[in-house]
Amino acid sequence: xxxxxxxxxxxxxxxxxxxxxxxxxxxxxxxxxxxxxxxxxxxxxxxxxxxxxxxxxxxxxxxxxxxxxxxxxxxxxxxxxxxxxxxxxxxxxxxxxxxxxxxxxxxxxxxxxxxxxxxxxxxxxxxxxxxxxxxx
Numbered sequence: 001x002x003x004x005x006x007x008x009x010x011x012x013x014x015x016x017x018x019x020x021x022x023x024x025x026x027x028x029x030x031x032x033x034x035x036x037x038x039x040x041x042x043x044x045x046x047x048x049x050x051x052x053x054x055x056x057x058x059x060x061x062x063x064x065x066x067x068x069x070x071x072x073x074x075x076x077x078x079x080x081x082x083x084x085x086x087x088x089x090x091x092x093x094x095x096x097x098x099x100x101x102x103x104x105x106x107x108x109x110x111x112x113x114x115x116x117x118x119x120x121x122x123x124x125x126x127x128x129x130x131x132x133x134x135x136x
Contacts, residue, residue: 013064020057024050081124088117 031046070076095110 010064010067013060013067017057017060017064020053020060024053024057027053077124077128081121081128084117084121084124088114088121091117 027046027050031043031050034040034043034046064070065076070079091110091114095107095114098104098107098110
């Protein structure tokens with residue numbers, strides 16, 4: 001490990017991951033819209049950008065894992081399991097704010113995100129127990 005967690009370098013890696021991940025999602029969406037609009041060449045270009053950015057994001061994750069000694073999947077999954085309830089609660093809170101603000105349509109999307117986080121938690125928990133049983 002070159003630097004302790006929380007340094008400017010680690011913050012820069014995490015920021016890079018956030019930005020490139022958002023870029024992947026956006027270009028995937030735009031590629032789908034280009035297909036709907038009958039622009040297959042544009043859709044292909046956007047998908048190419050998506051794949052390149054996905055590779056870059058994976059590279060950033062690998063660097064971060066190497067720098068923080070978290071390259072093993074098990075600690076990463078444990079960390080994800082710890083974070084999922086917080087993410088679900090955050091989305092549920094946003095849904096409630098949107099409902100109070102009269103945006104039930106947007107609140108339903110936040111509810112879907114909260115439900116997805118809960119479902120992921122259940123699936124990972126079940127998979128983790130299955131894996132631990134097979135290791136014994």
